Amino acid sequence: MRAVKIKLGKRSYDVVIGHDLFTAAASFLQKGDYSKKALLVTDSTVNRLYADKLADALREAGFALAKIVVPSGEEAKSLAWAEKIYDTAIEGKLDRQSPFIALGGGVPGDLTGFAAATYMRGVPFIQIPTTLLAQVDASVGGKVAVNHPAGKNMIGAFHQPDAVFADLASLQSLSPRDYASGLAEIVKTACLEGGGRLDFLAEQAGRIEERDEEVLSSLVAGACAYKAKIVEDDERETGVRMFLNLGHTYGHAIETEGGFSLYTHGEAVSIGLRGALLLSGEFASLAPQVTTKVSALLEKFHLPLKASGIDPERAYQALWHDKKAVDEKLRWVLLKKPGDALISKDIPLLKVREVLAGLVENGKH
Numbered sequence: 001m002r003a004v005k006i007k008l009g010k011r012s013y014d015v016v017i018g019h020d021l022f023t024a025a026a027s028f029l030q031k032g033d034y035s036k037k038a039l040l041v042t043d044s045t046v047n048r049l050y051a052d053k054l055a056d057a058l059r060e061a062g063f064a065l066a067k068i069v070v071p072s073g074e075e076a077k078s079l080a081w082a083e084k085i086y087d088t089a090i091e092g093k094l095d096r097q098s099p100f101i102a103l104g105g106g107v108p109g110d111l112t113g114f115a116a117a118t119y120m121r122g123v124p125f126i127q128i129p130t131t132l133l134a135q136v137d138a139s140v141g142g143k144v145a146v147n148h149p150a151g152k153n154m155i156g157a158f159h160q161p162d163a164v165f166a167d168l169a170s171l172q173s174l175s176p177r178d179y180a181s182g183l184a185e186i187v188k189t190a191c192l193e194g195g196g197r198l199d200f201l202a203e204q205a206g207r208i209e210e211r212d213e214e215v216l217s218s219l220v221a222g223a224c225a226y227k228a229k230i231v232e233d234d235e236r237e238t239g240v241r242m243f244l245n246l247g248h249t250y251g252h253a254i255e256t257e258g259g260f261s262l263y264t265h266g267e268a269v270s271i272g273l274r275g276a277l278l279l280s281g282e283f284a285s286l287a288p289q290v291t292t293k294v295s296a297l298l299e300k301f302h303l304p305l306k307a308s309g310i311d312p313e314r315a316y317q318a319l320w321h322d323k324k325a326v327d328e329k330l331r332w333v334l335l336k337k338p339g340d341a342l343i344s345k346d347i348p349l350l351k352v353r354e355v356l357a358g359l360v361e362n363g364k365h
């Protein structure tokens with residue numbers, strides 16, 4: 001068991017990484033200043049796999065549990081499901097000290113966090129991420145949200161969890177597609193981190209594919225430690241935290257245009273990352289070899305470099321719903337070299353369209 005500390009003054013917390021962490025999570029809550037009525041939110045797949053085990057540990061620790069199971073997939077990240085969480089919390093008479101516990105991937109995490117940020121103006125929140133994507137990215141940093149039909153994460157808040165418990169054993173049951181999705185955020189982080197992280201991923205690709213626990217533990221701890229530094233510097237994303245959105249401008253547009261189902265978040269980030277690097281080649285002097293190296297890595301991890309079944313014009317329009325757009329200007333995260341990013345507002349729209357056209361084909365999926 002290891003822990004990465006996120007240092008945010010009174011809102012500091014640990015990301016605990018290890019095995020069989022359900023009991024550890026229950027005992028953390030038992031020792032804390034929480035009311036004994038808790039709410040567990042999970043999705044239908046994770047419910048089948050892990051919820052009973054966690055519920056047993058929580059009951060043994062003296063908690064009365066209200067539970068809500070949302071559908072598996074992005075559709076659950078909606079205001080309608082947030083409302084159902086409020087209803088369940090109200091019916092169960094949950095109070096201001098009641099912990100909301102998210103068990104699952106980034107979807108239950110973002111949704112539960114959003115509900116926790118708003119129920120009674122904010123209640124405690126615990127993350128138990130069970131996807132690689134959620135363990136290396138979504139569960140850490142306190143960005144919580146639901147989607148609006150017009151765009152991803154349009155309705156949200158900042159609400160830090162009290163603790164994160166990343167159980168590595170749960171990663172073994174992920175589908176190859178969901179596992180690869182998490183690797184996309186890991187590659188993104190490696191681009192931002194520099195210092196040989198991309199080479200490390202290439203060298204360890206075999207062990208990563210086998211889901212070797214030692215390498216997984218170092219990937220999760222490494223990504224959380226990197227994210228911790230950024231979040232500690234810029235909790236509310238007014239500066240350096242924006243860099244974490246590398247690949248997400250095109251990525252969100254592709255994810256949205258695919259109806260949140262054609263491409264997973266990680267797959268869309270993979271395609272978007274390639275787009276951002278292509279723009280970086282022209283506008284931030286990124287060496288083309290870096291783009292080639294990153295593309296090869298993404299391919300090795302079975303991630304797409306192009307989207308099909310997406311209309312380029314609609315995807316272009318979707319870019320404008322990006323939360324980074326300010327004053328009708330798109331803001332791009334570009335890479336000068338691994339470990340060195342910048343924000344640019346001055347990319348000619350013609351170029352934006354041209355690169356996008358190369359990323360998406362209007363054919364069938």
Ligand SMILES: NC(=O)c1ccc[n+]([C@@H]2O[C@H](COP(=O)([O-])OP(=O)(O)OC[C@H]3O[C@@H](n4cnc5c(N)ncnc54)[C@H](O)[C@@H]3O)[C@@H](O)[C@H]2O)c1
Nearest residue numbers: 045072073105106107130131133138143170173174178265
């Ligand atoms: N808040 C943030 O900072 C942040 C950062 C990155 C991504 N996100 C969000 O995270 C979401 C994507 O996260 P995700 O990929 O974890 O999505 P997800 O929660 O939909 O999980 C993906 C799939 O894996 C299944 N699953 C979960 N755990 C499993 C397990 N252990 N074994 C088998 N199947 C399992 C789920 O049922 C689902 O079908 C997106 O909505 C994205 O916007 C948020």
Ligand SMILES: [Zn+2]
Nearest residue numbers: 185248265269
């Ligand atoms: Zn992401």
